[in-house]
Amino acid sequence: MASDSHAQHDDHHVNYMAIFWWLLALTILEVIAGIPQASPAYPQLLKGALLVVMAVAKAALVGLYFMHLRFEKLTLGFIAMIPLILCVFVVLMVLPDF
Amino acid sequence: MTDAAAVDHAHGVEPAETPLTPESWGKLGMWVFLAGDAMSFGTLLAGYAIMRGNSANWPVPVDVLGISLTAFMTFLLICSSVTMVKGLDAIKKDDQDGLVKYMWLTVGGGLIFLALQAYEWTHLINVGLGLAGNKWGDSLFGTTFYIITGFHGMHVTGGVIYLSVIALRGKKGVYSSTNWNEVEIAGLYWHFVDLVWILVFTFIYLL
Numbered sequence: 001m002a003s004d005s006h007a008q009h010d011d012h013h014v015n016y017m018a019i020f021w022w023l024l025a026l027t028i029l030e031v032i033a034g035i036p037q038a039s040p041a042y043p044q045l046l047k048g049a050l051l052v053v054m055a056v057a058k059a060a061l062v063g064l065y066f067m068h069l070r071f072e073k074l075t076l077g078f079i080a081m082i083p084l085i086l087c088v089f090v091v092l093m094v095l096p097d098f
Numbered sequence: 099m100t101d102a103a104a105v106d107h108a109h110g111v112e113p114a115e116t117p118l119t120p121e122s123w124g125k126l127g128m129w130v131f132l133a134g135d136a137m138s139f140g141t142l143l144a145g146y147a148i149m150r151g152n153s154a155n156w157p158v159p160v161d162v163l164g165i166s167l168t169a170f171m172t173f174l175l176i177c178s179s180v181t182m183v184k185g186l187d188a189i190k191k192d193d194q195d196g197l198v199k200y201m202w203l204t205v206g207g208g209l210i211f212l213a214l215q216a217y218e219w220t221h222l223i224n225v226g227l228g229l230a231g232n233k234w235g236d237s238l239f240g241t242t243f244y245i246i247t248g249f250h251g252m253h254v255t256g257g258v259i260y261l262s263v264i265a266l267r268g269k270k271g272v273y274s275s276t277n278w279n280e281v282e283i284a285g286l287y288w289h290f291v292d293l294v295w296i297l298v299f300t301f302i303y304l305l
Contacts, residue, residue, distance in 0.1 A: 031165060031169045034160060
């Protein structure tokens with residue numbers, strides 16, 4: 001069974017350096033968007049949205065490819081989604097306080 | 099196929115999903131732990147958002163913290179994630195020396211990260227960012243900063259120890275192309291630490 005399991009994992013080949021370059025590019029873009037002097041004057045809300053989208057994209061790249069979630073069984077995907085759903089829930093619950 | 103599965107199949111019963119194996123128990127256990135840990139970080143970040151949102155004089159993080167050093171720390175953790183997957187790839191090809199080399203590189207990345215964090219904290223304490231007060235505004239700014247980055251730093255410390263053990267066991271020849279499950283599980287932990295820092299960097303430093 002162990003060898004079967006390992007053989008399944010070996011079926012996928014991820015270009016890790018491509019993921020690395022994507023992560024690096026997104027980090028550079030984030031820094032540019034985050035530094036007031038380097039970024040053009042644009043609304044704070046747009047800046048926040050851009051930064052969050054880039055952070056989520058980076059986190060997704062790490063989760064899907066480095067942590068192999070993309071190639072795992074659905075069960076592990078569900079486990080990984082639980083904290084995400086609960087965190088969204090927490091944020092929605094505290095929104096009325098703002 | 100096990101005997102029981104063969105009997106089920108013979109009687110027309112749909113075989114279940116691949117059952118848990120000793121290998122997947124470890125991975126499943128790590129994922130359950132990481133899910134719990136992610137909720138801890140999620141709650142901390144949500145708490146940060148609430149305190150910041152309700153504060154009238156929250157400092158602009160970039161002005162106090164600066165981001166060039168932490169941008170480099172982010173780069174460092176991304177690099178260490180790459181060396182981690184390279185180590186796993188190496189042992190899948192029975193390259194034990196490659197595994198040990200990449201594991202120590204990953205540990206080195208973690209140690210440099212911790213050293214830079216210690217430097218950053220020392221600098222911030224010296225310029226007046228205290229745990230319970232600061233000269234820029236709301237005292238909770240320092241409290242949340244140290245608690246969240248400190249909690250993450252403890253995870254990095256745990257990861258450095260964890261990966262050092264994997265490297266030492268790799269040096270002893272414990273792992274091979276048919277026995278790399280422990281390396282993969284350790285990698286999950288390390289990538290999680292990287293993933294969390296990506297979010298901390300954005301929410302604490304950039305936003």
